[in-house]
Structure formats: structure tokens, C-alpha cells
Amino acid sequence: MSLDLDAANYTLSGLRPFPVAVTTVSHGRVNGLISLSAGAAAIVPEAPRVTIALTKYNMTHDMILESGVFVMHLLGNGPDLLQGSLDIIMGLGGSSGRDGGKISALRTKAGVTGSPILLDALSYVEGRVIVSLDAEESTIVLADVVGSERFSRGGRLNIGEAWGKLPKEWLEQYEHNHIPQLENARLRRGLPTGGSVQ
Template sequence: MDMKAMFQLSYGLFVVTAKEGEKDNGCITNTAGQVTTTPNRITLAVNKNNYTHDMILRTGVFNVSILSEKAVFDTFRHFGFQSGRDVDKFADYGSAKRSANGLYYITEGTNAYLSAKVVDTMDLGTHTLFLADVTDGEVLDSAASATYAYYHSNIKPAPAKEEKKGWRCKICGYIYEGDVLPEDFICPVCKHGAADFEKI
């Protein structure tokens, strides 16, 4: 099978939040979707390694903040690149409010949130699929929802290009790596000599 075919599926991006006792937590996911309108239900798949997963499994409630194209990379880093087991993600986080169910939802870089109550679960191996009734929700902004493709094209920073040091051929752009360019060096691409190189 060509696994690249799976990349053609369109996904939204979300911050899923939960609360257990005095502990609030949240994680990034791309696996929420509406499945019925009557009753109004969604599914959410959460990786079992996420602390948020365990909180939802025990409490049966969660919020889904729908990330918009206004979302910044720091939101993804904050909720996706660290574990709630190690840090309190809401300790100094100012862009959140509590909904009627007492859980946080994200107010910046989102266009809506949904509150949900779990009615059933399915073990998917690495993930648990939660089937949940939508109990509340609010539109927060008119910005378009961010897709996984939009995130990769517009939000996620491009990897830093490692600058090569050495000498560049002014004719073809070939780069010789090294502090000293031999006087008799010949470019392997365009066959020009050392006189046509510049230090970079």
C-alpha cells in the first residue's frame, strides 16, 4: 500500500482539555469529528500515552477547542511538545477561560469550542476512541479552521537550513567545504578554477 494516500485525508487541529480534581491539562489532536446530529455527537481519538487521555477516561468529560488559521506555533508547542505529567500547562497560560462544565477552553487562535460528555469508548490499541454527546459550544471567531495541511504549510516553522562554510563557485554555485581552497582546485561541476570561487 502507498501510505502517502493516507496523507490526502483532511484533518482539523484541536486542543483537547480535561480536568481531574484540581489538575487541568490539554493536548493537541487531529482526531475529532462530528458523527451524528440527533443526538449531537462527536468522536475523539486520544493516544493512550497522553496524560489528557487518562483524565478523560476517568472523568468522562472534555472540551475541544477548534484551532483556526490564526493559531501560532507556540500554541502547538505548549500543548503538544510537553507532558502534563511534567508541567502544569495552565499555570501561566493566559489565553483560556472556563466553560459551564468547569473545563478550560482556548481563546486565542481558535474559532469555537465544544464541551462533551463521554457515552462510550472503544479500545483502538494505541488510542482510545471516545464517543461523546456535545453538551455546549460557542463560536469564538470567524477565522477558518486550521487543517493539518495548513499547519504544515503556514504555521510550523521550516527547518533551519544549515549554512555551509567554505568557498562557492561564482559560476555554478558548487560549494567547497573547508577553510582553505587549494590553488589548483577545479570545480567538479563546471570545471572552473579556484579564481572563480568566493569565500562564504
């Protein structure tokens, strides 16, 4: 069988429909990003685990590997939470903490790991990393859940709904910022640069 990239990308895209906000603290500095790679990683309900793939290009990647702690938040789509969810996506997913602090614009409290918990999220789990897998362009972290809370009973915001509501200017900025990230991933994989941005 040959490799049909359209078939591969069709099969793999959208498998994880819920964007999550990931925050962390390292050496007293707080930061965070948006991710579509988070998932449950344990079958034991009394000892939950979470996994996230962090792109090495991102500052949050380095900070989570340094500190070993993070908070992973679900975002809400109810009328009380929707605008806050979009603000979190725009605040954390459109620029790097290297270019300026992103957390101070959001309402937070400190979690048991010291990581900032976003008070306008739907719910969260707080994790301590137990193992990580170096995957060239990214690191996949697996963490024990050591804290969690549900702030609201509303629904979860999926990425299709979010893309449809985010302002056009922000989406353009996101696409622009995505290009160097993708090129960096290709370099780390030993692949030719300058390919498709899809």
C-alpha cells in the same frame, strides 16, 4: 490482494486536516493535547456528538477517561488568531502534562463541565463521554456535545498550513517526543519496536 502499506497510508493520511486542541480537567488538574483524530459523530443536528482517538501514552488520555469530560477547539488561521493558534499547538502538542503544566500559559475560562476553554481558539464544543472503545494503543471516545461557542468568523487552520509556519526547533522537538509514543503504541499492539517513525 496483498497489503500495500504505501497505498494504505496514502489512503488514510490527511483524512482529517484540522488539528484540534483538546482540554480536560480531572481531580482539579487541567491539561490538554493536540489531535488530528476528532470528528463529528452524529447525524442529528439538535443533538451533536464528537469522537476523538486518544493515544494511551498521553496523560490527557487518562484524565479524560477518569473525568469523562473535555473541550475540543478548532483553531483559526486569520491574522487575529494565527499566532495564538500556533502557540496553542506548540503549548499543548509538544510536551506532556507529566513534565509540567501546559494550560496556565494559555487564556482560559471554565466550561459547563469545568474543563478549560481556550479563549484564543476559533470555536469549541464541550463534551461528556457516553462510551469509549479500547483500541489497544488508544481509546476512541464518543461524547455528547453539552456546550459550544464560536469566538470568531475567521477561517480554520489546517495542519499543512500549521506545519509550514511552526518553528523548525519546535518541529524537531515534536518529532523527538513522537518516537517513544510510537514505540509504546507498537508494544501495546504486540508489534515489533524500532520501526519507521513516518
